[in-house]
Amino acid sequence: MTSPAILAEGLEKRFGALVAVDRCSFVVNEGEVFGFLGPNGAGKTSTMRMIACVSPKTGGRLEVFGLDVDEHPREIKALIGVVSQENNLDPDLSVYDNLVVFARFFEIDRAEAARRADELIEFFGLGEKRDTVIEVLSGGMKRRLTIARALINRPRLVVLDEPTTGLDPQARALIWERLRTLRDRGSTILLSTHYLEEAERFCDRLVIMDGGRILIEGRPDEIVRSRMGRSVIEVEDDPAVLDCLAREGIGYERFGDSVHITTDAPEPLIQHLVSSCNPSRISVRNTTLEDVFLRLTGRGLKD
Amino acid sequence: MDGRVSWRVRHVWERNLKVFLRTWKVSFLPPIFDSLFFLIALGYGLGQFVQEIDGVGYARFVAPAIVAIGIMNASYFETTYGSFVRMYYQKTFDALIATPVSIEEVIVGEILWGATKAVIYTALILPLLAVFGVISLPGSLLLLPLALLGGLLFGAIGLCFTAWTPSIDTLSYPQFLFITPMMVLSGTFFPIESLPLPVQYVAYACMPLAHIVSLARALTLPAAAPLAFGSLLWLAAATALVVFVAVRLMRRRLVV
Numbered sequence: 001m002t003s004p005a006i007l008a009e010g011l012e013k014r015f016g017a018l019v020a021v022d023r024c025s026f027v028v029n030e031g032e033v034f035g036f037l038g039p040n041g042a043g044k045t046s047t048m049r050m051i052a053c054v055s056p057k058t059g060g061r062l063e064v065f066g067l068d069v070d071e072h073p074r075e076i077k078a079l080i081g082v083v084s085q086e087n088n089l090d091p092d093l094s095v096y097d098n099l100v101v102f103a104r105f106f107e108i109d110r111a112e113a114a115r116r117a118d119e120l121i122e123f124f125g126l127g128e129k130r131d132t133v134i135e136v137l138s139g140g141m142k143r144r145l146t147i148a149r150a151l152i153n154r155p156r157l158v159v160l161d162e163p164t165t166g167l168d169p170q171a172r173a174l175i176w177e178r179l180r181t182l183r184d185r186g187s188t189i190l191l192s193t194h195y196l197e198e199a200e201r202f203c204d205r206l207v208i209m210d211g212g213r214i215l216i217e218g219r220p221d222e223i224v225r226s227r228m229g230r231s232v233i234e235v236e237d238d239p240a241v242l243d244c245l246a247r248e249g250i251g252y253e254r255f256g257d258s259v260h261i262t263t264d265a266p267e268p269l270i271q272h273l274v275s276s277c278n279p280s281r282i283s284v285r286n287t288t289l290e291d292v293f294l295r296l297t298g299r300g301l302k303d
Numbered sequence: 304m305d306g307r308v309s310w311r312v313r314h315v316w317e318r319n320l321k322v323f324l325r326t327w328k329v330s331f332l333p334p335i336f337d338s339l340f341f342l343i344a345l346g347y348g349l350g351q352f353v354q355e356i357d358g359v360g361y362a363r364f365v366a367p368a369i370v371a372i373g374i375m376n377a378s379y380f381e382t383t384y385g386s387f388v389r390m391y392y393q394k395t396f397d398a399l400i401a402t403p404v405s406i407e408e409v410i411v412g413e414i415l416w417g418a419t420k421a422v423i424y425t426a427l428i429l430p431l432l433a434v435f436g437v438i439s440l441p442g443s444l445l446l447l448p449l450a451l452l453g454g455l456l457f458g459a460i461g462l463c464f465t466a467w468t469p470s471i472d473t474l475s476y477p478q479f480l481f482i483t484p485m486m487v488l489s490g491t492f493f494p495i496e497s498l499p500l501p502v503q504y505v506a507y508a509c510m511p512l513a514h515i516v517s518l519a520r521a522l523t524l525p526a527a528a529p530l531a532f533g534s535l536l537w538l539a540a541a542t543a544l545v546v547f548v549a550v551r552l553m554r555r556r557l558v559v
Contacts, residue, residue: 015559054400055559074403082401088394092322101321105314105402153402 003066005030005157005188006051012059013046013212020046022212023060028190028205030156033183035199035206036192037289039297042209044192045085048161051190052082065156078106081150083160087142089149091135095126098134099149106153113152120148124178140171147175151182158182160191164198176202200224200289210297220289227292229262233270235279244277255294262287307407314404315412316419318395323420334373334424338431341369345492346437356494359524366437367519368491370428370446371453375512377424378417378454379482382461383474386413390465396557410462410553414546417458418451425450438523445522452538453515459545460511466552489513490520507537514538 006028013021021043028034036044049055050062053073062069064076090098096117103113121130124144129137134145143163150158163179164172176198183189183202193199199206200220207217216223235241237257245252245259250269253260263269266284273279323330346362353361389395399409425446432438464477488502489495489512495503506513514534521530 052401054397074405077401077403084394084397084401086394086397088398090318090322090395090398091393092325097321101318102398102402104317105311105399105404107311107403 002030003063004028005032005065006034006190007063007066008047008051008060009062010060011047011050011057011062013043013050013055014058019212021050024209024212024214025060026207026214026217028188030188031186032204033179033189033191033202035203036190036209037194037196037199037206037293038192038209041211042297043212044209045161046212047209048159048190048192052080052159053077054082078153079155080157080159081153081155083143083146083150083158083163085161085165087146089134089142089146092133094131094133095121095137095145096130098145099152102149103152108153116152116154120151123181124148125174138171140167140174143167143171143175144178147178155187157188157190160189162192162194164193164195172198196290196293197288208293208296215296216292224287224289224292228287228295229264230287231263231266231284232287232291233261233263233266233273234258234281234283234285235261235273235277236281238279241277241279248272248276253295255298260291262291307405308411309405309408311404312408312412312415315399315409316416318399319412319416320419331427334377334427335431337376338369338373338428341372342366342432342435342437346435357524358526362435363437363524364520365492366432366435367446367523368489368516370425370432370450370523371489371512371515371519372486372491373424373428374421374450374453374515375457375482375486378421378457379461381420382413382417382458383465383468383477384471385417386462386465387468387471387474389413390557391471400557406554406557407550410550411546414455414458414462414549417461418454421450421454421457422447432523439525442525443523446519449515449518449522452542453511456511456538456542456545459542459549462549463545463552466549466556485510485512490516511538511541 004027009025010023011021011025012019012023024043024047036047038044046055050057050069051064053069053076057069065079067076069076090101093101099117099120100110100113103116108116121127124147126141126145126148129141134142137145147160147163164175167175172195179189179202203220205217205219206223207214209215216227218226235258237254237259241259250261261269270282270284273282342362342365345365350361356364396409400406429438429443429446433440433443464474468474488498488506489510491512495506495513498506514537517531517534
């Protein structure tokens with residue numbers, strides 16, 4: 001039987017009194033795209049750092065490709081590629097040198113390193129910048145290069161901590177497209193992101209974390225379906241409308257200047273709302289992962 | 304260090320060398336000019352008012368000290384400011400330990416690189432001093448292995464401060480409390496014997512530079528100064544100890 005790409009059981013990370021990751025258990029299978037979602041401080045980065053063998057766990061069990069992270073960090077690190085949240089490219093080196101120098105850390109010989117560097121430069125559309133010192137690259141290009149660098153050892157597992165944060169839509173789209181190609185080639189991908197719509201489209205399975213714990217795990221569509229109604233009706237946040245909803249016994253949640261009502265049968269409810277509460281604004285849309293996310297992790301819960 | 308330091312340290316070293324060589328024209332100048340100005344100002348300027356010391360002119364007396372100070376500065380500043388920038392601002396260490404390179408190899412690689420810089424600087428200073436005829440050859444070539452040893456020690460000392468410092472600003476404390484007094488009191492510009500005896504003991508007990516100066520002087524002025532094997536032993540023991548401490552301190556800072 002082959003081992004899963006990642007196996008975590010009761011995984012824990014403490015920093016003194018602070019529990020960053022609180023007895024988390026999950027399995028990532030080979031070839032899967034697995035997402036970590038959650039607000040800042042949820043424990044996503046700590047979890048990924050333990051998987052990448054750069055931060056020792058303080059409790060539980062954690063195996064990558066069947067190898068224990070405490071016993072075999074070198075072997076594991078040779079099998080994975082890591083894209084950290086912070087840019088840690090070498091600012092003194094060119095695009096090309098960033099790749100070949102990094103290849104040496106994996107004991108890849110010079111000729112092979114040069115071949116792979118050119119291949120990755122091509123794949124990530126960095127050809128024109130090949131000999132440019134990376135300090136002058138745009139944020140999107142730097143991120144592409146960071147991902148390219150993480151692939152230099154042809155990893156079986158790629159770990160990306162917020163790969164698209166802070167980038168413009170074009171740069172984000174390009175990165176997702178390249179990650180999709182990687183997925184189609186059979187790489188296992190583990191990523192964290194704040195872009196829930198992208199996570200919903202891209203991840204085979206995901207977890208939502210908060211306060212160091214996994215709140216929910218599953219396929220994005222299943223999570224949405226199991227946790228909420230099919231549709232969200234949005235009306236304006238107005239005292240008269242809220243009174244009316246309470247009177248009619250309709251559950252709702254307040255988000256900013258609007259009120260959300262989730263339901264599996266939107267049409268009759270809309271008619272009922274329009275006739276009895278008379279909101280000045282009403283709209284209906286499909287439930288998204290973001291709605292689940294906000295319900296699980298957000299404040300202002302009113303059911 | 305339980306098998307966590309392997310031949311992979313060479314990758315850390317190579318990375319630093321590659322960056323250094325990118326700007327070699329700039330990097331090669333400071334040691335040459337620093338030494339030149341020291342030699343002119345002290346050896347020939349101040350030297351006119353100074354009597355012979357141990358039977359040699361002041362320029363020849365001060366020349367080995369210029370090399371010793373170069374060894375100290377090259378490695379110490381590399382593993383304080385240089386390493387701190389790589390660790391804190393450029394996150395180079397984070398990128399390295401995401402590969403099969405271990406944190407211990409990063410630390411040892413940094414120390415080795417600091418020592419290499421001391422050797423490079425010495426190799427640049429030596430021809431200059433030879434041109435001015437203030438060192439004797441070929442004995443002075445032994446300053447190169449001395450630079451390696453001294454560079455390892457000061458590289459490790461620098462890394463201890465890097466592990467300790469909360470920010471790049473506080474790195475000035477060890478500089479003015481440790482490096483500067485050492486630079487002027489280690490028998491560099493005047494014989495250490497002219498200090499009161501207790502101060503001499505303190506100097507030899509806790510100033511690595513005093514031992515490097517004493518050895519350097521024995522190599523450049525073989526007739527005037529005997530080789531102090533005690534100093535060699537002191538340097539070797541201190542290097543082993545401080546490298547060990549540097550690895551421990553840096554581990555504690557970086558492994559979280």
